[in-house]
Amino acid sequence: MSVLNRAKTDGMGLFFMGFSLPVILLLTLPLIEMAREPTVAMLFNTLKDREVMLAIARSLGFSLSAGLLAFVLGTPLSYLLARRTFPGKKLIEGIIDLPVMIPHPVVGIAILSLAGRTHPFGRFLADMGVQIMGTPTGIITVLLFVGLPFYVNTVKAGFESVPARLENASRTLGAGTWDTFRRITLPLTWRHMVLGIIMCTARAISEFGAIVIVAYHPMTAPVMIYERFTAFGLEYSQPVAVWLIALSLLLFVALRMMSRSAVQYQR
């Protein structure tokens, strides 16, 4: 539906552009501010700080793990939501969206309480040898919780964009439901899945309020940024933020390239 630029006779377009400016400023000014603050020397010094690099690596690693877990656990659910009708579907769709609106400290507190030794579920986890508090397991659980809506909604849209008729065609050619999923649906939604992983990972990278409750350590980048900001001031926190964002953008570009080098097609 791309419509070419018809600027010359189009007052509304110009008006809308003018109107969009505040939004673009609102979004870019803080970003520019963030990147402007640290001096180049400071940026390079930070790069040598092992703690910082570890925290950023953790943030990226845990967030990506959450993204990949969302891929493994969220894909079947997304498929069901896109393709089937079943009782309680509306309810599940509602539940999927809930993490977006739950205050972040509440998420942390709830997960922590659930995993505490005073809770039967927590005891069950402890018996299984699963520790939540202050462990990567706990952090990834929190990140998965806040990131899952992003994955499921993106991939659901992906499945919905594959015409059911293609799947039907595959089945009339003799392929069962599994083969159809593997050979038709999956290749056609691959890029949505990568996008979903990116969205989930991106959301996870930004999380602070819930993580700080579940796990101050191992320290992820947002927690470190907060700590540095409160204890040492801006000039020590901003370089960490700049590096975190720069490296995650790099990660996302790489992911997108990967998915692009996979099958390219038009519908």
Add this chain to the structure above:
Amino acid sequence: MSVLNRAKTDGMGLFFMGFSLPVILLLTLPLIEMAREPTVAMLFNTLKDREVMLAIARSLGFSLSAGLLAFVLGTPLSYLLARRTFPGKKLIEGIIDLPVMIPHPVVGIAILSLAGRTHPFGRFLADMGVQIMGTPTGIITVLLFVGLPFYVNTVKAGFESVPARLENASRTLGAGTWDTFRRITLPLTWRHMVLGIIMCTARAISEFGAIVIVAYHPMTAPVMIYERFTAFGLEYSQPVAVWLIALSLLLFVALRMMSRSAVQYQR
């Protein structure tokens, strides 16, 4: 594309359902935990606490304001992104998604730095009489920043779902770009806009990490939950969370009903 339930011969469906269970558990267990904790008496006591009700009212009010601001400021941008091609479009689309991945404390820090008197922009704001730190203005700015991607992406999809041919048809009937937008595009994307406002508001309600830096007071519900948790413990923080979520769900249901009572149609 609704395909009926064909459970009886469908192994994949069953397998997928089984696979979706962990995800649904991950999402529901913490929620149930959160709602289970407070006693009914506690819930009603909390209801009488003016501070709590004020904080919840603030959270809802500020978040809704951010949602409505997103509607006013984000709609033109969404339209341009959905309908026009212009240089730098990809860049702007990227920038719109950035707030999702920026660690929440960084958002707060960046906005605070920008608004400080040591910053030229901050001085400009101060001269205009605009205060950011510890004011509703500041909180709404933060909430708009984190919620805007939700609004813009939802409404962009809405605009994209209106066939450009309907707009073209309107113009061939003599309506200019403005009239076309008002009489065709707007009524057809109304529900997406309400959904966008809901998404933006929902995201804003959950925000903690950025707000706590920009404004500890006036206290919003997530900050109060955090404060109560640290000062008095769980049994005083959870009821606030339960009420916040219950009331926001109510708000969203009301919003949706409103948009439904508006023109209903099928494509």
Add this chain to the structure above:
Amino acid sequence: MIQPGLIELENISLTLPGFALENINLTIRENDFFAVIGPTGSGKSLLLEGMLGLMPFTSGRLLFNGTDMDRVPVEKRGLAIVYQDFALFPHLDVAGNILYGTRYHGISRDEAQNRLEHLSDILGLSRILDRRPHNLSGGEKQRTALARALILNPSVLLLDEPLSALDPVFHGEAKELLKRIHREMDMTIVMVSHNFDDVIYLADRGAVIHQGRICQTGDINILFEKPCDLFTARFVGMANLMPVKVGKGRVTVEGSDVSLRTANQPAFPFGYMGIRPEDIVPEPEGDVPVGSEPVGNRLRGTITGIDNHGMFIRVGLDSGGLQFEAVWPRRYIRQYNLSHGSGIRVYVSPEAVHVFREKLDPVPGCQDKAPLS
């Protein structure tokens, strides 16, 4: 894998919110080229989807060669379908698309390769086997979709409006191809189409469906030439519809003295007469030509209008106060000196005088709403 040839639908119903197929009884014989026609939204595609197993029937039995299909999943039914828009897999090239189903039909790699070569030879696809669907022209897409189905040697091929999106050139090509396939391969074909030319050209038998019910089924020529009820008659383009009294070997148009011989003697006293506009043939003035029907069924009329756009002209005739409509080749204008107000003699063969009831008893509701006027 089932090898259906004979397809029987017994009392099939399929109820959806807002629409229902009801009481469908249909037998499609082995090697039939069977056409399903009907107005838009009458349930044709739904019927195909039901036969495929993609939409579960609410009640009734679907039998392939006598076997009940109720619990047989789509992929085991052995039907192949070609959709109107081909439904090619966009991420596979032409060869990938065509070979897609072979592994599920126990066809060995070598055998599949052989068939691929053979089919792409016949269908002129050899040079584009490594192209992706979005690079193909409409006709190439169509042939790929056909090859994808044919490589499995299906005993039944379903076609859902396979030609409607093609321009006239592709259209003619594709039609010939279907004809050849049906003639040369041992295959039952069921086709849904809006194009009567295609249907008459291709199909042997067919069914008319209207608002989810079968109105008439049988030989395709009979369907078009001897529709049983008024809806079907109108739908298949029968014209000159007039209420008649039925006599012995002839019908008399009510309220007039126009009376025509008819080849089949109807079993009811009152009904409707219909004559296709092209079956009203003009005759030069003078003696009845040599070799033609000696007696009767000649009408003398006045030309009330000539619509002479196109290859064929549409002529309005007034005969004995009744309005008739005829379609003739353009050159008749000169040949018979046609002009507004001139008189002319026309002949209607008794075979062309069709008589039918207004409504068919066994399918009430089918003709409730006349779609025309």
Add this chain to the structure above:
Amino acid sequence: MIQPGLIELENISLTLPGFALENINLTIRENDFFAVIGPTGSGKSLLLEGMLGLMPFTSGRLLFNGTDMDRVPVEKRGLAIVYQDFALFPHLDVAGNILYGTRYHGISRDEAQNRLEHLSDILGLSRILDRRPHNLSGGEKQRTALARALILNPSVLLLDEPLSALDPVFHGEAKELLKRIHREMDMTIVMVSHNFDDVIYLADRGAVIHQGRICQTGDINILFEKPCDLFTARFVGMANLMPVKVGKGRVTVEGSDVSLRTANQPAFPFGYMGIRPEDIVPEPEGDVPVGSEPVGNRLRGTITGIDNHGMFIRVGLDSGGLQFEAVWPRRYIRQYNLSHGSGIRVYVSPEAVHVFREKLDPVPGCQDKAPLS
């Protein structure tokens, strides 16, 4: 608001990534019913969008009654369009849809109401004015879309494949409606269509477009009967295409002694002959009938095949080693005792013998790729 009637396209180009309209020169006269035909993807819809102003032309001039349209926005051009899928506004009822444009054309409320009543009367929409589009049948949608355009009294109406989605019943109805509108209202109509029957029935003039270029333009009958080049000839369904030597008033098929008189004398020595299959007419053995062409253009041949599906039969003839193809009404089988191998005499009127060049010089590239074979 502009009131175009005469539309001129001068050297129009429209370049898109992967496709281009090039060098379009076209004059659409006031009150023309102008048809644009061509294969899928040839740029027909793009041409309409360009005329509307929805796609900016890369170069060239578009003139309405002599005024350059370059800087005139869509809503001021005074063209109305009816899209193939009608593009009704889903949130407005039928009346709302029809009235939509009136306020922009200085039509008062009362006047608009009057026109609405009048149009809905004519178009049979009176009883559904308060229904929403999704509740309408295809035919009702189509009439609503038409009314929405007609209420503005546009001087030019563009139609993009307005009939292709309709079933035969709706189709016939809609065709008659268009014919009536053009006859009764003072309006220029430009129609894109794949359906040649419709085009010939409706249009006076037309253009053939192929790969973004105009191949031929002019009177619609001439377009179909006297195509100028081989591509157009094939596209409009000309058959019996054979290379010929051109003599005085006749053509001789190369490599044979079959020679036919032709009505128009071509100005070039070599070319192609084409005869529409329905223009080859069988004649009873014996004397040449009274009143027919006395001399020549009669061929004696052997029937090599009869394809007798449908109302019309397709007959293959061998005459002097050349293969001809004819289409005849079905009853000829009995009338002329047609059967495989039997001999027959046929007549071709000199008007039906068309001669044209393989390629037209002024439009190189247009006929580069023959779409058939």
Add this chain to the structure above:
Amino acid sequence: APAGRLIVFHAGSLTVPFAAIEKAFEARYPHVDVLREAGGSTKMARLISQVGKPADILASADYEVIDNVLIPGFAEWNIRFAANQMVLCYTDHSRDADMVNASNWYEILSKPGVAWGHSDPDLDPCGYRSLMVIQLAEKFHNRPGLYDRLLSNRPRRNVRPKSVELVSLLKTGHMDYAWEYLSVALQHGLRYVPLDDRMNLGNYKYEDFYKQAKVVVSGNTPGSGRTITGKPCTYGVTLVRNAPNPEAAEAFLAFLLSADHGLKILEETGQPVLSPARVPSGEMVAKLPESLKRLVVEE
């Protein structure tokens, strides 16, 4: 030898010295990984007592937090190891920065348009101490009503959860003046107004004078109140009962309390120390691990 992870919760104002101590300690005990978690002292204590968050050591900015929240359930003893004093911090950009001094600061803080703040008295000891300083100033300078006058010029938004957060607000120009510990002012290179010992809560000699200051902070439930009486700023540290790594914790405490290591680093980073560290009663001394007993004196 001690090894493994050692979790140290500490007050936000101790972040700078404890970061240095962590480095030094880890150099000495390479098998120990010190994980510091900084926050408001009360919050950190609650995380231990209510959420059951595992921790080995808690170092609080007010030793009373340990007495009130952790003893006896989650800890047995409480060592006072550092002191501090309150100062009024500002920067070059602050309004009236060029004229503020020990005798006119309260006039400046009462000027409309001057933004000053302190941390939340309910959450952070530095918060209620800031209020105490003003009450003491009212007495010291004999200006009745000074406390109420100043507080009416401090909008609620200028109250932040932790005192260290005020530093960035000062530096970005959101605030002109903020109450901090002297150590924080030094660590962040802030300018500050030093106050008379009778107001700055930093001198044991004036314990009785300090007692005149009384601040009501929130009690155990929302809405309830609890009065805190002025005392010198004294930091406390304890070993959490059921600590996951008691051996390393003991080693860390010994390191922290030794005059050659921990206390020295504290002093170097601007944190006044109590050397040697003190314990209120002999009873409590008895409960100390052997290795610590020799590093403390009974008060």
